[in-house]
Amino acid sequence: MPVFKAPVQDTLFVLNDVLGIERYANMPGFADVGPDLLEAITAEAAKVAEEVMFPVNLSGDQEGCVRNHDASVKAPKGFKAAFDQYCQGGWLGLSMPEEFGGQGLPYTLHSAVSEYLISANMALMMYPGLTQGAIAAILEHGSDAQKQTYVPNMVAGTWTGTMNLTEPHCGTDLGLLRTKAVPQGDGSYKISGQKIFISAGEHDMSDNIIHLVLARIEGAPEGTKGISLFIVPKFMVNEDGSLGARNGVSCGALEHKMGIHGNATCVMNYDDATGYLIGGENKGLAAMFVMMNEARLGVGLQGLSIGEIAYQNAAQYARERIQGRSLSGPKAPNLKADPIIVHPDIRRALMTMRAFNEGGRAFALWTALQSDIAHRSDDAKARETASDLLGLMTPILKGVMTDKGFDHAVMAQQVYGGHGYIEEWGMSQYVRDARIAMIYEGANGIQALDLVGRKLPANGGRAVMALFNEIGAFCEENRSNEALSGFTKVLKKGLNDLQASTMWFMQNAMAKPDNAGAGSYDYMHMFGIVVIGYMWARMAKVAEAELAAGNSPREDYLKNKLITARFYMDKVMPETALRKTRIETGADTMMELAAEAF
Template identity: 75%
Template sequence: MPVFKAPVDDTLFILNDVLGYERYMNLPGFADASPDIVEAILQEGARLSEEVMLPLNQVGDTEGCTRHDDGTVTTPKGFKEAYKQYCEGGWLGLAAPAEFGGQGLPYALHVAVGEYMSSANLSFMMYPGLTQGAIAAIHEHGSDEQKAKYLPKMVEGIWTGTMNLTEPHCGTDLGLLRTKAVPQGDGSYKISGQKIFISAGEHDMSDNIIHLVLARIEGAPEGVKGISLFIVPKFMVGDDGSLGDRNPVSCGSLEEKMGIHGNATCVMNYDEATGYLIGAENAGLKAMFVMMNEARLGVGLQGQAMGEIAYQNAVVYARERLQGRSLSGPKAPEKKADPIIVHPDVRRTLMTIRAFNEAGRAFMLWTALKSDIAHRSEVESEKQEADDLLTLVTPVVKGVLTDKGFDHAVMAQQMFGGHGYIEEWGMSQYVRDARIAMIYEGANGIQALDLVGRKLGQNGGRAVMAFFKEIGDFCEENRGNEELALYTKGLKKGLNDLQASTMWLMQNAMAKPDNAGAASTDYMHLFGLVSLGYMWALMAKAAVEKRAAGANGKDEFLATKLLVGKFYMERIMPETVLRKARIETGADTMMELAEAAF
């Protein structure tokens, strides 16, 4: 069976030493989570991940979900019991508002624990993950009555939530959706239509499911300007919170999928189901974007999580598998062959995955702290700056970490040779599970277009200029530190490539939009390389300073950290040159080929 050890020490190093967690104690919720409490929460989250969720991962993959003739769905063996433990531990409401039963703790802590749990069992974590997104949307756009009616039981986990966007004929282009809403004169609507790819759309783990559904009110404008958002409960909810009759919303079928078999991905049929408008008429997309943005960060975390568990299992195998002899002479002469970890190309593979994983973890937590500041700070300038950066990097987190998460699952599978292709070893599941993260919540090509087409120019480029300044200032402030020279010089070169590519887009994309489309994916990954390089520079600075102060028993950990960071700067950071070169070729060649010639 695959193994997993939650990277608690690395998380604590990032939070405490790199990001300066204690500096944020003035923010609501942080004072309730001192460093000691944070460590205790992480350790308990690690225990639940390793002991409860991990053993169910292959069970979920092989058994999958079952739809019955009455439209109900049964989750894999053990999922329901594990979900009960998850809810009883208060994990679903870890960062949820205290006024609705949550603990109100930092979102950064929720992200840290979420990585462990998603590594251990991605399919399982999609059930509470969708609920947390629905909670955010209702909290942001729901009426006081709707919040009081739905949020407490969703935060507790007694009820779960979903998001219903996609229809058979429309995915990214939601302006084409056909699901209709007919006013009933009493404040409710009758919702009719079909939604597909609905994660956790029907299951047996909660007493009720609160669906958030995009639909078009009769007579609404065409396109995205005529979309509204509705709360459509599986069971009707009385004024006292009691459950009533079953609403005519049902699971028509379960999708047969490549991966994430433990999650019920449903075709949902709405047959004049009763729904309630959330937010304003024709403003549904704005309300749903709260959930979508939360989900995009969560999906980025999934990519990170898949890369981590795939790496851990590849390392175990590489240490044990005997094959061939080291190029520089036998390393295990008493054995008939050396373990494959002695081979340079195996080490290249493993160190590449690890270098991305550790920087990706820091980037996720850095982003989560920006979210905490944006939502909790009382200083408007701090809120704006944090929100700017959060908005800017969200497509990078989603697109880059999921692209790389899949790449790294494949690379880790390669370490097993033929055994990696055999299901019992578990590596095939990580490859299959990681693949969906590149697709849902906005395919990664759309994330790249969002970054180039919307985020760069937003507010006159305020966010991207602030981000460039932050990195540039770091390089300048640490220019004289010889121990950081490799990091600051490499980061500065990467930043120069990113700034030059940004300028090229500004000069060449307005007159010829295809140039932006042709450059977008390379630009997103260039942005990711520099962002992760910045994380490595921050981690290196913290490691150097901690070693100088005595290391506190962590010298081996810190020395390893610096060595992996060095690998990133030597072997990975130079890819910025390649990305820049691709961007500057423009769109002419790819657009010149006649359609019939493809």
């Protein structure tokens, strides 16, 4: 049976020591977020993850969701009770505004505890995750009346939310969507069409489901310029806030999926359903992108979370499973064989997972902090810089961390050998669950194109230049620090490769756009490697300084941190040179073969 222990100590190290979260006490929601509160909240979240969410993860995968004859959907046994406990603890509204029943705490803290909860039960955590994204869209683009009608119940978890984009013929290219909206003269619209792959589209865990639906108003322009966003509740809401009649929206079928069986992925049918415009006519994409960006950060966390729990289980198995002898001589002479953790290939897998998990955790929390600064700081320049970084990092965090989450789930499964292929050991579920994160909320190839095509040139390259300057300044400031030279020199080399590839795109992609498309995926991963390397260098600096001061109560933890940091620099960072070489070969050999030859 799988095991899970929330990595609280590592989270607190990143928040307190690396990011220095107390320095942001002047921002709303941060004033009381000192070490004591952080420790209390993360410890309680760990308890919920380990004792409430995790126990129903494996059973939820095995049981799955069931669609009844009346088109209602039943979630797996234990899911509703776990969800109710999660909501009653205030976790869904942790970072939501207090005026709507939330606690107003930082999004950074929400991200930290979400990692534990997703590791414990990814499928279950998709229900509140989608709700939080829907809340964000309503708060930013909804009217005051819409906010008052829907948000308090959603923050409480009494109602949940969804996002409805994809149609059978229309995925990434939303300009092709056909769902139509017909004005009714009273401010409402009749929504008709079909959406597919709708996570949490129908279930029995909340009293109402608030669907956010993209549709085209009759007579609107073709393409993405004619798309609007609508609030379509499962049950109509009366003026006094009570629930009224069932709306014309139903679950036509449940998708039969590779993983996340505990989440209801639905075909949703809209048959003259009543909907309400949010964000203005033909302005639907702007409103939906609020939700999509929130979701992309959450999906990046899913990659990290699955990578973490897969690693924990592989490490435990490797310590216990005996097989063969160490190449350097027996390490357990009292046993007939050594634990497999002595073998270099097993160590390669475990150290790779560990290095990306710990570096990725810092990357995710640093990115979440940019979101808080962008939305909460009273310094206009700080908001602009943070918003730039957030936009730049979102496709990288989503694309790189979900690719790595799947890779690491497979690595962990490999550590188990044949047992990893047997369902009762639980490793198959992590592989199956992790796979979707690379696909939904914009497939990772699309994230790479977004990075190169939109995020790099945005505002004249302001974001990428600021980040390059920040990483370069860190290397320069610490150049004379002998204890850090092994980190800063390697980081600077990776940064040089990234800058050179960026310049290559500038020189070769304008005249031949396929060069950008051909190199974008390698570029995204190179960027992720460098940013995580930057996080590792910052963590190493903190660890070295504390160890040099002496008498640290966490000496072993910090020494292990430095060992893992050196592994990342030695074994992972050199990959930037490979990625750079591939980028600079351009698109010719990739695009030359005629389509009919495939």
